[in-house]
Amino acid sequence: MTPNTMTTDNFSLLDNLAIELPSWAFGNSGTRFKVFGTPGTPRTVEEKIADAATVNRLTGLAPSVALHIPWDRVDDYAALGRFAADQGVALGTINSNTFQDDEYKFGSLTHTDKTVRQKAIDHHLECIEIMGQTGSQDLKIWLADGTNYPGQGDIRGRQDRLAESLATIYQHIGEDQRLVLEYKFFEPAMYMTDVPDWGTSYAQVTALGERAAVCLDTGHHAPGTNIEFIVAQLLRLGKLGSFDFNSRFYADDDLIVGAADPFQLFRIMFEVIRGGGLDADSTVALMLDQCHNVEEKIPGQIRSVLNVQEMTARALLVDTDALTAAQEAGDVLGANGIFMDAFYTDVRPMLAERRAAKGLPADPMRAYAESGYAESIAAVRVGGTQSSWGA
Ligand code: AOS
Numbered sequence: 323m324t325p326n327t328m329t330t331d332n333f334s335l336l337d338n339l340a341i342e343l344p345s346w347a348f349g350n351s352g353t354r355f356k357v358f359g360t361p362g363t364p365r366t367v368e369e370k371i372a373d374a375a376t377v378n379r380l381t382g383l384a385p386s387v388a389l390h391i392p393w394d395r396v397d398d399y400a401a402l403g404r405f406a407a408d409q410g411v412a413l414g415t416i417n418s419n420t421f422q423d424d425e426y427k428f429g430s431l432t433h434t435d436k437t438v439r440q441k442a443i444d445h446h447l448e449c450i451e452i453m454g455q456t457g458s459q460d461l462k463i464w465l466a467d468g469t470n471y472p473g474q475g476d477i478r479g480r481q482d483r484l485a486e487s488l489a490t491i492y493q494h495i496g497e498d499q500r501l502v503l504e505y506k507f508f509e510p511a512m513y514m515t516d517v518p519d520w521g522t523s524y525a526q527v528t529a530l531g532e533r534a535a536v537c538l539d540t541g542h543h544a545p546g547t548n549i550e551f552i553v554a555q556l557l558r559l560g561k562l563g564s565f566d567f568n569s570r571f572y573a574d575d576d577l578i579v580g581a582a583d584p585f586q587l588f589r590i591m592f593e594v595i596r597g598g599g600l601d602a603d604s605t606v607a608l609m610l611d612q613c614h615n616v617e618e619k620i621p622g623q624i625r626s627v628l629n630v631q632e633m634t635a636r637a638l639l640v641d642t643d644a645l646t647a648a649q650e651a652g653d654v655l656g657a658n659g660i661f662m663d664a665f666y667t668d669v670r671p672m673l674a675e676r677r678a679a680k681g682l683p684a685d686p687m688r689a690y691a692e693s694g695y696a697e698s699i700a701a702v703r704v705g706g707t708q709s710s711w712g713a
């Protein structure tokens with residue numbers, strides 16, 4: 323039996339934890355049944371950025387904001403970038419949208435009609451141009467393309483057209499930019515989705531080249547899927563570009579990351595660390611992709627980044643030397659015990675101390691509640707915008 327010597331020696335890696343917030347998390351969103359508003363909801367992109375910057379100021383964990391085009395379209399992206407910098411954050415991933423126009427009813431990059439495919443390609447070229455102005459590194463593509471009934475579309479032909487469209491877009495990706503392709507096994511298409519799984523995304527991005535990688539949204543898997551296995555595999559292949567973090571109970575719920583299954587988040591972060599995803603030179607981008615339908619949005623985002631930090635800290639506690647020794651000795655229960663010891667450790671007091679030492683509020687949730695920010699935006703902002711799926 324190997325002794326377990328859990329230490330916080332690796333905690334310095336926590337300094338590399340940077341979580342990108344999605345602009346759309348600050349807008350009103352809901353289900354197809356009802357969108358409930360929140361007092362103080364942003365009316366403009368600038369207000370979304372100001373809210374994201376508030377999360378960063380209180381946690382020190384969220385230095386960038388992802389934008390969505392066209393939801394966050396502005397006239398002057400360079401000015402938007404300066405506004406963000408003044409607030410202490412950077413503009414991050416640019417998310418494209420080929421799912422809201424009538425022409426895309428039967429697909430976008432996969433459509434049989436060349437004119438529709440070209441429209442979708444042109445939208446991505448506009449996104450790349452915006453990336454040049456915002457200094458963004460990643461273009462994130464999630465496609466709603468797919469079919470609802472067997473026989474409705476030619477599965478293979480659609481893959482071929484997807485490959486061709488992606489190749490055209492990729493030609494415009496700059497030297498310091500990347501294309502990340504997100505997969506999702508269903509919805510809005512219910513029978514067949516054109517990028518349903520990591521294998522398809524991997525095959526498509528590998529055909530493109532070095533600057534294309536997979537985006538893994540934690541909510542986009544069938545129940546029971548071993549997501550940490552996918553994380554380990556993609557890291558091993560050098561093709562894990564980014565995460566969209568969130569929680570699911572049933573479908574693509576987009577709930578607060580770590581809320582439904584903190585143990586899964588712990589296991590994922592363990593593999594991220596194991597694969598170098600938290601190293602200073604890591605290229606894995608950690609992003610949230612969430613909607614706050616019934617809870618307050620800013621505290622919802624604060625809770626989310628803290629959940630990621632907590633599970634990362636617990637994962638850093640795993641005594642990897644003892645674990646390897648137990649694994650190699652065939653000590654099944656010993657190895658599992660070492661893993662679980664770390665998971666069951668409450669790191670919150672340690673993280674609070676760490677925050678205080680860095681001049682951050684020890685309790686960011688409380689600091690936000692006491693800051694008066696919620697009251698001030700509720701008083702000033704009237705008629706905030708709806709952001710996401712109900713738009
Ligand atoms: C859709 O289910 C995906 O998770 C997308 O990543 C995302 O929510 C949307 O494209 C907003 O950018």
Ligand code: ZN
Binds near residue numbers: 611
């Ligand atoms: Zn996503």
Ligand code: ZN
Binds near residue numbers: 506539541542
């Ligand atoms: Zn999703």
